[in-house]
Amino acid sequence: MEIKEITNRDIDFAxxxxxxxxxADLVDYSGVKGxxxxxxxxxxxxxxxERILDEKFKETGHENxxxxxxxxxxxxxxxxxxxxxxxxxVAWVTEGGKExxxxxxxxxxxSEVLFCEHYKKIINSYRDLPKLxxxxxxxxxxxxxxxxxxxxxxxxxxxxxTMHSTEQEARxxxxxxxxxxxxxxxxxxxxxVITGKKTEKEKFAGALxxxxxxxxxxxxxxxxxxxxxxxGQNFAKAFGIEFTNKENKLETPYQTSWGVSTRMIGGLIxxxxxxxxxxxxxxxxxxxxxxxxxxxxTEKLDELEEKLKQEKITFKTDRSDxxxxxxxxxxxxxxxxxxxxxxxxxxxxxxxxxxxxxxLEKITLSFxxxxxxxxxxxxxxxxxxxxRAKRRRDEMIYEANTYEELKEIADNKSGxxxxxxxxxxxxxxxxxxxxxxxxxxxxxxxKVTGPCVVCGKKAKTRLYVGRQY
Amino acid sequence: MEIKEITNRDIDFAxxxxxxxxxADLVDYSGVKGxxxxxxxxxxxxxxxERILDEKFKETGHENxxxxxxxxxxxxxxxxxxxxxxxxxVAWVTEGGKExxxxxxxxxxxSEVLFCEHYKKIINSYRDLPKLxxxxxxxxxxxxxxxxxxxxxxxxxxxxxTMHSTEQEARxxxxxxxxxxxxxxxxxxxxxVITGKKTEKEKFAGALxxxxxxxxxxxxxxxxxxxxxxxGQNFAKAFGIEFTNKENKLETPYQTSWGVSTRMIGGLIxxxxxxxxxxxxxxxxxxxxxxxxxxxxTEKLDELEEKLKQEKITFKTDRSDxxxxxxxxxxxxxxxxxxxxxxxxxxxxxxxxxxxxxxLEKITLSFxxxxxxxxxxxxxxxxxxxxRAKRRRDEMIYEANTYEELKEIADNKSGxxxxxxxxxxxxxxxxxxxxxxxxxxxxxxxKVTGPCVVCGKKAKTRLYVGRQY
Numbered sequence: 008m009e010i011k012e013i014t015n016r017d018i019d020f021a022x023x024x025x026x027x028x029x030x031a032d033l034v035d036y037s038g039v040k041g042x043x044x045x046x047x048x049x050x051x052x053x054x055x056x057e058r059i060l061d062e063k064f065k066e067t068g069h070e071n072x073x074x075x076x077x078x079x080x081x082x083x084x085x086x087x088x089x090x091x092x093x094x095x096x097v098a099w100v101t102e103g104g105k106e107x108x109x110x111x112x113x114x115x116x117x118s119e120v121l122f123c124e125h126y127k128k129i130i131n132s133y134r135d136l137p138k139l140x141x142x143x144x145x146x147x148x149x150x151x152x153x154x155x156x157x158x159x160x161x162x163x164x165x166x167x168x169t170m171h172s173t174e175q176e177a178r179x180x181x182x183x184x185x186x187x188x189x190x191x192x193x194x195x196x197x198x199x200v201i202t203g204k205k206t207e208k209e210k211f212a213g214a215l216x217x218x219x220x221x222x223x224x225x226x227x228x229x230x231x232x233x234x235x236x237x238x239g240q241n242f243a244k245a246f247g248i249e250f251t252n253k254e255n256k257l258e259t260p261y262q263t264s265w266g267v268s269t270r271m272i273g274g275l276i277x278x279x280x281x282x283x284x285x286x287x288x289x290x291x292x293x294x295x296x297x298x299x300x301x302x303x304x305t306e307k308l309d310e311l312e313e314k315l316k317q318e319k320i321t322f323k324t325d326r327s328d329x330x331x332x333x334x335x336x337x338x339x340x341x342x343x344x345x346x347x348x349x350x351x352x353x354x355x356x357x358x359x360x361x362x363x364x365x366x367l368e369k370i371t372l373s374f375x376x377x378x379x380x381x382x383x384x385x386x387x388x389x390x391x392x393x394x395r396a397k398r399r400r401d402e403m404i405y406e407a408n409t410y411e412e413l414k415e416i417a418d419n420k421s422g423x424x425x426x427x428x429x430x431x432x433x434x435x436x437x438x439x440x441x442x443x444x445x446x447x448x449x450x451x452x453x454k455v456t457g458p459c460v461v462c463g464k465k466a467k468t469r470l471y472v473g474r475q476y
Numbered sequence: 477m478e479i480k481e482i483t484n485r486d487i488d489f490a491x492x493x494x495x496x497x498x499x500a501d502l503v504d505y506s507g508v509k510g511x512x513x514x515x516x517x518x519x520x521x522x523x524x525x526e527r528i529l530d531e532k533f534k535e536t537g538h539e540n541x542x543x544x545x546x547x548x549x550x551x552x553x554x555x556x557x558x559x560x561x562x563x564x565x566v567a568w569v570t571e572g573g574k575e576x577x578x579x580x581x582x583x584x585x586x587s588e589v590l591f592c593e594h595y596k597k598i599i600n601s602y603r604d605l606p607k608l609x610x611x612x613x614x615x616x617x618x619x620x621x622x623x624x625x626x627x628x629x630x631x632x633x634x635x636x637x638t639m640h641s642t643e644q645e646a647r648x649x650x651x652x653x654x655x656x657x658x659x660x661x662x663x664x665x666x667x668x669v670i671t672g673k674k675t676e677k678e679k680f681a682g683a684l685x686x687x688x689x690x691x692x693x694x695x696x697x698x699x700x701x702x703x704x705x706x707x708g709q710n711f712a713k714a715f716g717i718e719f720t721n722k723e724n725k726l727e728t729p730y731q732t733s734w735g736v737s738t739r740m741i742g743g744l745i746x747x748x749x750x751x752x753x754x755x756x757x758x759x760x761x762x763x764x765x766x767x768x769x770x771x772x773x774t775e776k777l778d779e780l781e782e783k784l785k786q787e788k789i790t791f792k793t794d795r796s797d798x799x800x801x802x803x804x805x806x807x808x809x810x811x812x813x814x815x816x817x818x819x820x821x822x823x824x825x826x827x828x829x830x831x832x833x834x835x836l837e838k839i840t841l842s843f844x845x846x847x848x849x850x851x852x853x854x855x856x857x858x859x860x861x862x863x864r865a866k867r868r869r870d871e872m873i874y875e876a877n878t879y880e881e882l883k884e885i886a887d888n889k890s891g892x893x894x895x896x897x898x899x900x901x902x903x904x905x906x907x908x909x910x911x912x913x914x915x916x917x918x919x920x921x922x923k924v925t926g927p928c929v930v931c932g933k934k935a936k937t938r939l940y941v942g943r944q945y
Binding site: 035044071073094095096099103104121124125134145147149150160161328 | 504506507508511512513514515516519520522523539540541542543544545546547548551563564565566567568569570571572573574580581583590593594597598603609613614616618619620629630632796797798
């Protein structure tokens with residue numbers, strides 16, 4: 008048995024990333040091209056994300072449902088912009104039960120049209136509103152090149168679809184969820200995020216407005232890590248959804264949709280992990296502690312496990328017959344926030360060693376000090392991981408006032424660049440086609456400081472641009 | 477607004493069933509033929525099932541994973557019996573991203589072959605065993621006729637797939653899960669079940685042995701409500717899965733798989749519900765209590781809600797502007813175990829009315845008695861619902877010693893019939909083709925009492941037969 012080797016992240020970031028995914032046993036490739044297998048550790052991280060977000064959704068009045076996974080071609084076509092956006096990347100089922108289908112169906116790439124068809128049937132009166140539905144499911148988008156968690160043909164996600172009687176309520180909902188996403192990623196994933204509206208060009212197919220969560224990875228690339236869309240009445244009108252208001256008059260409702268996916272696991276990796284493997288913020292780690300018993304320590308091990316259970320601190324114990332060194336390395340690769348080395352010899356002197364995963368700091372203490380110390384480390388580690396990521400991110404945010412400056416920064420640095428922009432799609436396209444930077448989001452909080460960096464005409468807004476995953 | 481009408485279950489059981497599904501807002505039909513929409517109440521019941529079972533799986537060492545949803549045709553064909561069993565009922569994806577696929581892929585009807593392909597890669601040494609994997613997912617089987625929860629083209633389920641170094645361990649696993657299913661259905665769903673091995677003819681495609689959970693519905697029909705399969709080395713050999721044992725010799729591992737699905741919701745309905753709507757055992761009901769405020773009762777309502785929260789008793793409050801009578805009826809249709817009527821006038825005399833859903837018994841009591849009473853009712857209700865179902869089931873179990881007896885019972889009664897059987901598939905087929913009864917399961921606990929009821933030759937076993945969903 009040899010310790011698993013991981014590529015240096017400063018030498019080859021892309022290879023480092025896939026090394027972490029594979030060697031921390033998060034995913035495996037399958038014989039099904041473009042689809043990945045999510046292994047127990049990877050899936051346990053997703054379950055943590057799901058549990059925390061689901062609770063937040065329910066606290067804010069949302070209900071889970073399950074819609075069909077297939078969309079008949081005619082249904083996909085009801086909203087024009089939507090079908091144009093998705094038709095090129097769907098998988099088609101053409102045969103079922105040994106017979107060709109009358110109408111082919113795609114596997115859902117997203118479920119707006121399915122929800123709208125259902126809403127048309129169940130929304131009749133103001134009493135039926137709001138409808139605050141969410142579903143956890145798998146969607147399919149036929150990507151040509153795939154990468155674990157970041158771009159896959161099958162994506163595990165949640166998609167919320169809500170209907171409201173007024174525009175204001177729908178706009179509030181769009182932002183409510185947007186804030187839940189932001190807080191979740193900052194508090195639990197220790198990922199500082201930049202948030203704002205997408206440009207017209209980059210917004211979701213069929214939406215009026217798309218709000219995006221943009222995280223910066225270790226290499227300065229952006230990861231779009233969640234979106235919340237305001238649809239206005241676009242889909243509702245296309246589907247003929249109407250309700251009678253309190254005055255018994257017919258009105259058209261207002262709609263939102265929003266989603267995050269297993270992509271967040273990719274973001275988590277590329278924000279925090281290092282050359283020794285996965286590093287997980289304690290609040291999202293499925294198991295906070297790994298215990299590695301060395302020699303005959305049965306009694307103390309039982310006592311420690313009992314204490315951890317009482318304190319509701321999740322843990323695993325590596326009882327395998329592999330060498331201590333191998334087990335230490337494996338615990339590092341898999342990112343347990345705290346490793347406890349429980350050695351027969353050390354215990355005779357009432358000594359236990361704790362190792363903190365993010366800093367690899369070793370702490371030696373007596374048995375009775377262990378629980379308070381674990382709690383303390385978890386709290387500090389969560390905070391410091393966020394602060395470290397934020398410091399790094401902030402250092403990689405640049406500002407360009409001219410096209411030459413923009414090009415120069417893009418040629419020499421990786422990160423987000425703030426620019427002044429006229430809101431014209433041609434200028435946005437030029438930045439993308441010539442420099443390879445895509446719009447991240449509008450910067451509402453800052454005033455325009457000069458003309459559009461591309462055309463030199465009057466700028467209307469500030470904009471983040473950057474390279475992306 | 478009119479109260480939703482439900483067909484009488486003694487007049488038209490099939491229509492009664494779909495009425496309950498539709499009018500309790502458990503499901504809706506969709507424009508996608510054969511696929512149903514699971515609405516919030518239906519899905520909340522499934523979430524309860526999922527949460528409880530998932531905890532039991534994890535307590536017994538199982539880990540969740542997520543495999544691809546597609547199976548390339550060549551992979552499906554690796555195990556001969558398996559492909560013969562499933563190929564006729566799969567949906568085929570033939571085109572993705574606007575291009576025809578090199579090899580068509582089916583949407584998984586079950587995932588044995590996907591797990592085996594993965595296991596071949598990750599199982600090398602005795603250290604890698606056992607592998608105790610489970611996944612919660614949607615599968616697709618192209619059924620011609622469908623019924624909500626009972627038979628659908630898309631099925632939400634869990635499928636466990638485990639690998640073991642010895643036959644004994646795999647056999648123990650098969651039965652361990654089988655017992656978890658049985659206990660779950662009896663304890664939480666209040667459904668008495670009959671358990672045993674399937675006959676050779678009825679076992680799962682590719683398995684050596686299938687253990688089944690058979691519940692009897694109100695109309696005497698059987699519902700197969702969960703299965704656990706022992707595969708021996710069938711699949712492992714077909715896939716070439718091998719591991720080195722402690723003596724460094726190559727061995728082939730032993731395999732199990734097991735699953736339950738949203739079908740259990742169908743079973744729950746057909747066991748307990750009545751002409752007024754859904755009836756849910758308190759232990760599985762997502763919300764134990766519904767509060768119906770009448771008049772101005774804000775203060776007491778707040779107090780009651782606070783108390784319920786403290787006691788962790790889940791509840792909903794119907795604050796709508798519908799009439800009290802309408803809200804009562806709706807609460808009955810939706811099966812909340814306990815309805816609390818909080819009336820302005822009653823409260824002036826410190827009176828509150830509780831209504832128990834299964835018996836519709838009304839209880840009037842003072843405000844301070846309410847929490848203990850709710851707890852008491854929930855406990856009694858759970859027990860009595862099980863006992864009622866068991867009494868009815870036991871009354872509908874018959875015994876036939878000759879073919880004529882079997883025919884006569886089948887013609888006049890509905891239920892399960894015990895027979896003596898020679899274990900010959902021809903006799904089993906005759907019972908199915910001539911009388912319409914299918915084998916449920918072998919009765920291990922009873923001794924043979926006479927010759928085979930069909931051929932008159934020596935019987936080898938006792939067998940339950942019955943009509944089925």
